[in-house]
Structures are given as C-alpha cells and as structure tokens.
Amino acid sequence: MSINESLAQGSNILIYGAMTAYTFAMGSFAISLAKGRRIESLEDSATRVSSASVQVRKGATLTLNNPAVSTSLSSTERLGEGRRSGNIGMSLTWLATILLAGGLIFRGISANRLPWGNMYEFSIATAFSVSLAFCLMSLNRDLRWLGLFIVMPILLDLGLAITVLYTESAQLVPALDSYLLAIHVTAAIICMGAFTVGAALSALYLVAARVEERIADGQKPGRSGGLARRLPPSDRLDLMAYRIHAFMFPLWTFAVIAGAIWAEAAWGRYWGWDPKETWAFITWVIYAAYLHARATAGWRGRKAALVCLLGFATIMFNYFVVNIYVNGLHSYSGVN
Amino acid sequence: MAWLRWIWRQLTSMRIALILLFLLALASVPGSLFPQRGTSPFKVSQYLRDHPFAGPILDRLSLFDVFASPWFAAIYLLLFISLAGCVLPRTLEHAKEVFRKPPAAPRNLSRLPAHVQWFSNVSAEQVVQETAREWKKSRWRVRSEGEWVAAEKGYSRETGNLFFHLSLLVVLVAVGFGGAVGFKGTVIVREGSGFANNVTQYDTFSPGRMFNLENLAPFSFKLKDFVAKYQIGGTQNGAARAFRADVSVRDVPTSTPRPVQVKVNEPLRISGTTVYLVGHGYAPTFTLRDSKGNLIWKDSAIFLPQDGNFTSTGVVKAPDTVPQIGLQGFFVPTVTSDFSGGPLSIFPDANNPQVFMSAWAGDLGLDNGIAQSVYKLETAKMTRIGIEELKPGESWKLPKGHGTLEFSGFKEWASFSITQDPGKGWALGASILAIIGLSLSLLIPRRRMWLRATPQDDGSTLFEVAGLSKTEAPGLLDQVSKFAEQIKQHAPEVVDVD
Numbered sequence: 001m002s003i004n005e006s007l008a009q010g011s012n013i014l015i016y017g018a019m020t021a022y023t024f025a026m027g028s029f030a031i032s033l034a035k036g037r038r039i040e041s042l043e044d045s046a047t048r049v050s051s052a053s054v055q056v057r058k059g060a061t062l063t064l065n066n067p068a069v070s071t072s073l074s075s076t077e078r079l080g081e082g083r084r085s086g087n088i089g090m091s092l093t094w095l096a097t098i099l100l101a102g103g104l105i106f107r108g109i110s111a112n113r114l115p116w117g118n119m120y121e122f123s124i125a126t127a128f129s130v131s132l133a134f135c136l137m138s139l140n141r142d143l144r145w146l147g148l149f150i151v152m153p154i155l156l157d158l159g160l161a162i163t164v165l166y167t168e169s170a171q172l173v174p175a176l177d178s179y180l181l182a183i184h185v186t187a188a189i190i191c192m193g194a195f196t197v198g199a200a201l202s203a204l205y206l207v208a209a210r211v212e213e214r215i216a217d218g219q220k221p222g223r224s225g226g227l228a229r230r231l232p233p234s235d236r237l238d239l240m241a242y243r244i245h246a247f248m249f250p251l252w253t254f255a256v257i258a259g260a261i262w263a264e265a266a267w268g269r270y271w272g273w274d275p276k277e278t279w280a281f282i283t284w285v286i287y288a289a290y291l292h293a294r295a296t297a298g299w300r301g302r303k304a305a306l307v308c309l310l311g312f313a314t315i316m317f318n319y320f321v322v323n324i325y326v327n328g329l330h331s332y333s334g335v336n
Numbered sequence: 337m338a339w340l341r342w343i344w345r346q347l348t349s350m351r352i353a354l355i356l357l358f359l360l361a362l363a364s365v366p367g368s369l370f371p372q373r374g375t376s377p378f379k380v381s382q383y384l385r386d387h388p389f390a391g392p393i394l395d396r397l398s399l400f401d402v403f404a405s406p407w408f409a410a411i412y413l414l415l416f417i418s419l420a421g422c423v424l425p426r427t428l429e430h431a432k433e434v435f436r437k438p439p440a441a442p443r444n445l446s447r448l449p450a451h452v453q454w455f456s457n458v459s460a461e462q463v464v465q466e467t468a469r470e471w472k473k474s475r476w477r478v479r480s481e482g483e484w485v486a487a488e489k490g491y492s493r494e495t496g497n498l499f500f501h502l503s504l505l506v507v508l509v510a511v512g513f514g515g516a517v518g519f520k521g522t523v524i525v526r527e528g529s530g531f532a533n534n535v536t537q538y539d540t541f542s543p544g545r546m547f548n549l550e551n552l553a554p555f556s557f558k559l560k561d562f563v564a565k566y567q568i569g570g571t572q573n574g575a576a577r578a579f580r581a582d583v584s585v586r587d588v589p590t591s592t593p594r595p596v597q598v599k600v601n602e603p604l605r606i607s608g609t610t611v612y613l614v615g616h617g618y619a620p621t622f623t624l625r626d627s628k629g630n631l632i633w634k635d636s637a638i639f640l641p642q643d644g645n646f647t648s649t650g651v652v653k654a655p656d657t658v659p660q661i662g663l664q665g666f667f668v669p670t671v672t673s674d675f676s677g678g679p680l681s682i683f684p685d686a687n688n689p690q691v692f693m694s695a696w697a698g699d700l701g702l703d704n705g706i707a708q709s710v711y712k713l714e715t716a717k718m719t720r721i722g723i724e725e726l727k728p729g730e731s732w733k734l735p736k737g738h739g740t741l742e743f744s745g746f747k748e749w750a751s752f753s754i755t756q757d758p759g760k761g762w763a764l765g766a767s768i769l770a771i772i773g774l775s776l777s778l779l780i781p782r783r784r785m786w787l788r789a790t791p792q793d794d795g796s797t798l799f800e801v802a803g804l805s806k807t808e809a810p811g812l813l814d815q816v817s818k819f820a821e822q823i824k825q826h827a828p829e830v831v832d833v834d
C-alpha cells in the first residue's frame with residue numbers, strides 16, 4: 001500500500017489552518033479574560049473557602065462533602081463583560097478543532113491507517129483531544145475564562161509538532177500494526193487531552209487559592225490578584241479539576257491495561273518495565289496519589305493540586321524525554 | 337503491645353498510604369534511567385565497563401535490577417499490607433452498612449448543602465408514607481418513621497472501591513505466582529529446521545523459582561518459510577512493514593503437523609505456552625571441501641544482524657580437519673559498489689547478497705574446556721590465510737591448499753521467545769475487575785435524602801426536603817428540587833397572602 005502524497009499535503013495545509021485559527025482564538029480569549037470579572041468577590045470567596053477548610057481539617061478522612069463547598073457548577077461563573085470576544089474565541093476554537101480533525105483524517109486516509117503512528121501524528125491527535133475536551137466541556141458551562149490557558153498549550157504542542165517532530169506520512173512498522181494500537185493509543189490520547197485541561201485547571205486553582213488565602217489572612221492580593229479576579233472561586237476550580245481526573249483515571253487505567261495486553265501479544269510479556277511502561281505506571285501511581293490526597297486531611301487543596309501537576313509532569317516527561325531520548329521497545333517516535 | 341497497635345494504625349492510615357504511593361513512583365524512576373538486567377543485560381555490562389568506579393556502587397544498590405531489588409519490594413509490600421489493613425476492615429464495615437437502614441434525619445435540615453422547604457395544608461402522615469413508597473420505587477434504600485423519611489443510594493460506590501483495592505492485591509499475587517511457576521526462553525530457528533519444546537533445545541532458558549520441568553508442553557514446530565517485507569523508497573526506505581514465520585506445528589510428537597503463521601502481533605498459543613516471533617536474520621550456506629574434494633562442512637550458519645539494513649556477522653568452525661579451519665566475516669543482503677566504510681548493506685532485503693569472508697587455519701581452541709560463543713572465532717592460535725568476497729554460487733580456492741569454500745546461497749532464520757505464565761489470566765481478570773470497581777467508585781454518586789414534615793401551630797405543615805452527597809458528583813440540588821416537585825403534587829404549596 002502506498003502513500004497518497006496529495007492527501008498528506010492537504011493534511012498539512014489543514015493543520016496550518018488550525019494553527020492560524022488558534023492564534024486568533026488566543027487573542028480573543030486574552031481580551032475576554034482581561035475584561036471579565038468573577039461574580040463572587042475575592043473577599044467573599046476567601047471567607048467561604050477558609051471557613052470550609054477549617055471544618056475540613058477537624059476530621060482525619062473526609063467522608064461527607066462539606067456544605068460550604070458549592071456543589072453545582074452549572075451557574076454562570078462570571079459577569080457578562082468580555083463575552084463577545086470570548087464567543088469569538090470559542091467559535092474559532094471550534095473551527096480549529098474541526099480543521100485539526102480534517103488534518104488527522106486526511107493523514108489517516110493518505111496512509112490508510114489510524115493517524116497516530118509516530119510522535120508527529122500523536123502530537124496532532126493530542127492537540128485535537130485537548131481541544132475537543134475543552135469544546136465539549138464548554139457546552140454546558142461557561143469556560144471562556146479558561147480558553148487562553150487551553151489554546152496556549154495547544155499552539156505550543158502544534159508548533160513543536162510541525163517543527164521538531166514532523167515526519168512524512170508513512171506506513172507502520174509491524175509491531176504497531178495491531179487493533180490494540182487503536183484501543184491503547186486512542187485511550188491514551190483521550191486521557192492526555194483531558195489531563196491537559198485538568199492540569200490547566202489545577203494550575204489556575206493554585207493561583208486563585210493563593211490569592212484567596214492572602215486575603216483571608218488580611219494581606220493584599222498580590223501580583224496574581226488581577227488574574228484571580230477574573231477566575232472562578234478556587235473551590236470551583238478544584239472541583240472541576242477533580243471531576244476531570246476522577247472521570248479520566250479509570251480510562252488511564254484501561255489504557256495501561258490495554259497496553260499490557262498488546263505487549264503480551266507483541267513482545268511475549270504483558271509487563272516488562274520498559275521505560276515507557278515504567279513512566280505510564282509512575283503517572284498512574286501519582287494520579288492515584290492525587291485522588292487519595294483529595295480525601296486526606298491536610299493534603300486537600302494546594303498539596304493535592306501540586307500532586308496533580310506532578311502527574312501531568314510525568315506524562316510530559318514520558319512523552320518528550322522517554323520517547324526521544326530513552327531507548328526501549330517503544331521507540332517508534334519517528335524522530336531522528 | 338501498645339506500640340504495635342500504634343505502628344499498625346500508622347501503617348493503615350491514608351497519610352502513610354499516600355507516602356508509600358509517592359515512594360513507589362519515585363523508586364520506579366531509576367529503573368527507567370539505568371539499563372536493567374532483566375531487559376538489556378548487554379547494556380548493563382557495557383555500563384559497568386564504561387563506569388568502573390560508579391558502576392559497581394550502583395550495582396550494589398540494585399540500580400540495575402530496580403524492580404527485583406529488596407527496597408522496591410519493601411515499598412510495594414508495605415503498600416499492600418497497608419492496603420489490606422485498610423480495606424479489610426472497611427469491607428466488614430461496608431457489609432454491615434449494606435444491611436443497616438439509612439440514618440435518621442438530622443435535626444436541622446436547612447444546614448445541609450441542598451435544602452428546599454414549603455408550607456402546605458395537607459397533613460404530614462399521608463405524604464410521608466407516600467413519599468417513602470415512591471423513593472423505594474426509584475431504588476433508594478428507605479427508612480421512615482412518623483414525620484420523616486430517610487433514604488440513601490449509591491452503595492455500589494463503596495463496593496466498587498473495595499473491589500478495586502482487593503483486585504490490586506489479586507493482580508500482585510497473580511504476577512508473583514506467574515513469574516515463579518512459569519519460564520521464559522529464546523531460540524533461533526533456521527528455515528527448514530525445527531524446534532521441540534525441550535530445555536536442551538533453547539538458546540537461553542530462565543525458569544521461575546518454582547518451575548517444574550514436567551510443565552513443559554510436548555509440542556514441536558518446524559520453520560518452513562520466513563517472509564519479511566520492507567518499505568521501498570521514501571524517507572522510511574527499508575523500514576520493516578511485515579514479518580511472518582510459516583511454521584508447521586505438532587501439539588504432541590504423534591500428532592499430524594498443522595500449518596500456522598506466526599506474526600509479530602500474532603503469537604502461536606499452544607498448550608498454555610506462547611511462541612512469539614521476536615527477530616530474524618540471514619544464515620548464509622557454505623560448503624567447505626578439502627584439497628581432494630572431500631566434504632568437510634556444509635550448513636547454513638546463523639549470522640547476527642548488526643544494523644537496520646542487516647549487515648550481519650558470523651563464523652563457521654570446521655574442527656575435523658588438520659589444521660582446523662575457521663571462517664569469519666560479513667553477510668551483506670544488498671551490497672553497493674561503494675564500500676569506503678567497509679562492507680555495509682544498504683537495504684534489509686536480500687536484493688544483491690554477498691559475503692566477505694576471512695579464512696583462518698590453526699587451533700580453534702574448542703578442546704580446552706572453556707565454553708565458546710558460536711558467533712565468535714578465537715583466533716589466538718590461528719593464522720589468517722586469506723580474505724575473499726563471494727556472490728551466491730561462487731567458490732573460493734583457499735590459499736596454501738586448504739581446500740575450497742563455496743557460498744551457495746542463504747536461508748533466513750527467525751528467533752522466537754517462548755514463555756509460559758500461568759498467572760496472566762488471573763492478572764487480566766483482576767485488572768478488568770479493578771477497572772469496573774474503579775469506575776463504580778469514581779462515577780456512582782452516594783447520596784442521602786430526607787423529607788421531614790413538621791406540623792405547625794396554625795394547622796399547616798412545614799415540608800423540608802434536603803440532600804447530602806458523599807461524593808462530588810454534580811446534580812445534588814437538581815435531585816432535591818426534583819423530589820420536592822414530586823412531593824408538592826401531594827402536598828401543594830400554600831403561599832401566605834399577607
């Protein structure tokens with residue numbers, strides 16, 4: 001089976017188109033963020049959240065949800081200003097997502113296989129997954145304040161993909177030629193997309209929580225005050241991050257197990273501590289620790305968010321460092 | 337005794353579990369950064385040679401066997417003791433709870449996170465009974481007394497969580513059991529040759545600690561043909577596209593052979609043993625005759641690939657002549673006219689094969705009792721008598737009357753990894769249970785719901801519906817409002833006119 005070059009060309013054009021749309025989306029989201037304001041004032045959030053955390057610290061293990069923490073996220077997080085440019089940003093992000101999907105489909109048809117067989121394709125697919133996760137989540141809540149922090153990493157990822165990781169469309173080496181590729185890698189891509197959104201939320205949580213804490217202590221909001229004023233209250237950010245991880249952790253577990261099933265068929269052992277496997281395991285353990293941390297007094301909040309960011313860092317390490325620099329059976333990056 | 341209790345309490349606390357999880361992650365890191373004996377023993381010896389000072393120290397710390405090291409084992413064993421100590425009591429507690437009724441309504445429902453209240457002129461009793469019936473019908477566990485109803489839902493959250501943790505224990509045991517009882521072996525088979533599942537036929541064989549020889553299944557197979565396909569042209573020129581070993585298999589020595597194709601992702605599974613295709617290469621065929629034309633040696637010698645284009649090296653040893661003859665050299669599947677860098681192949685397929693051999697005469701050193709590699713020539717007691725390049729079908733008259741060497745062609749060989757791991761089905765089953773348990777644990781909301789009807793002095797009734805969520809799943813308020821709406825159908829709200 002040969003490669004259809006004009007389709008591969010078309011794929012590249014679509015991806016450049018998506019990057020253009022993301023660039024404009026980034027500008028729109030930046031304007032929208034600058035104009036927006038949260039509904040609940042920083043001071044009110046500070047009082048509410050700090051009184052909740054005092055109650056939480058009394059018990060050893062959390063059992064019941066704290067009444068002070070708002071349980072419904074569907075309400076509007078911010079006042080209306082900046083809505084217009086936020087809407088433009090959202091529309092452009094949808095457009096870019098569709099262009100990326102087109103790029104992936106063309107690439108897949110050009111080689112007549114799933115378009116995630118080397119690091120270039122995997123990066124494009126991950127950008128698509130981040131973008132789609134964000135778009136889908138924005139369907140039933142207002143996420144315009146988050147747009148900037150999603151589109152920036154996407155652009156970074158796509159930029160790396162087309163400059164450093166670019167590989168011409170080609171067929172697969174035999175070890176990758178398996179239906180388990182579809183299952184294992186697809187699950188991993190979905191998780192990476194959602195974990196990226198989760199990490200962005202956790203990072204923003206740290207900013208908002210820090211500012212609220214300073215205010216509760218009677219200090220000035222500090223340099224991040226301006227950003228915190230434009231974000232939802234910290235407990236909501238924390239809750240949103242948690243929900244993404246709680247939803248995705250079983251899928252990550254599944255991705256690892258599907259990888260083990262594939263390894264069993266391809267290499268003769270289901271688990272061999274290959275560097276890639278080892279780091280997938282480390283990521284899994286760290287996210288398990290995150291879920292535990294959120295249920296452990298004294299770890300909830302900032303420490304848990306840091307654990308979650310650590311988990312994301314292990315994914316990045318596995319992706320950029322292990323794939324390219326550490327030799328193992330998984331050396332399919334296609335990068336020379 | 338008191339301190340034992342204290343240790344146990346600490347060990348089974350969430351905080352220690354958390355720390356052990358971090359330690360486990362941290363301890364895995366060196367296993368990915370240093371070469372590991374289990375997967376790449378050659379790289380470990382290389383590392384030890386390159387780092388004569390640091391190497392042995394790292395080795396003493398088990399950094400080349402991280403996942404079999406005592407400190408790694410200590411961490412995961414502690415973690416699993418902690419897990420058992422944490423989960424078993426919770427299992428008992430949960431088992432009791434499943435049979436208990438939900439707790440009575442708290443005194444002050446308005447302090448719960450979701451709360452709706454209204455006044456109605458309907459009397460309490462009937463509405464309470466009706467509500468209890470309805471909630472029961474929508475699968476809540478209900479307890480009702482006098483003026484209140486208490487309901488709880490989502491026990492499978494905790495059940496799932498316990499299943500998940502217990503499944504992890506099963507996975508650990510299955511991995512340990514499979515490793516102890518099973519084995520791993522490798523073998524290289526040339527086209528036209530066969531293999532019988534017998535310890536002596538393996539090139540390498542590593543049994544688990546509790547492996548029993550009688551567990552070797554009596555199968556055998558013959559490699560009829562090996563087929564490899566490569567990308568032609570483009571930047572990935574020469575990249576492998578398909579491998580296939582056509583073998584004929586006998587399940588037991590007396591059965592008739594059946595044809596099977598073994599591919600990279602499609603191993604041969606036979607009697608609990610699995611045969612994987614893991615590598616391949618070339619075996620050039622040589623005929624060596626003495627000066628009188630008598631046959632000394634004729635076979636295909638396994639040459640090992642040295643690069644992605646299968647430039648391969650190997651040797652032939654003919655110990656039955658005086659002096660003994662040794663040949664070593666290169667097999668190049670696709671040769672070019674330009675070999676400024678030595679004889680190097682430019683494509684993995686055998687499009688233009690050629691061998692570059694050097695011939696040696698003297699003492700092969702086979703009789704001194706020291707085991708020798710079959711892929712290496714010991715030339716200490718030999719002298720080189722000449723070098724020559726040959727195409728298939730060409731012969732070389734060895735100098736000084738040492739006879740003739742004919743290169744008649746080549747066969748391909750395939751290497752197989754053969755394993756038996758009786759624990760793997762258990763590990764897979766437990767992993768699937770773990771995912772199901774985990775999904776229940778993280779996605780099922782556990783909720784409590786209450787209705788209280790309090791008669792007022794003016795003859796009306798105050799109805800309150802309130803909910804509490806044990807989880808952070810969304811929608812508690814929606815649920816409470818929905819229930820309130822349903823109850824209002826029996827107990828319509830009255831609005832104070834004044």
Ligand code: HEM
Nearest residue numbers: 288291292295348349350353415418419422497504777778
């Ligand atoms: C192999 C190690 C372990 C792994 C991978 C693991 C993983 C998990 C995961 C993924 C959850 C779900 C989190 C949730 O429901 O919010 C969880 C919950 C839980 N784990 Fe573990 N766990 C491990 C060991 C332990 C140990 C040793 C303990 C006891 C100290 C423990 C106690 C708990 C408890 C109490 C929960 C429920 C927390 C809640 O209600 O949110 N786990 N665990």
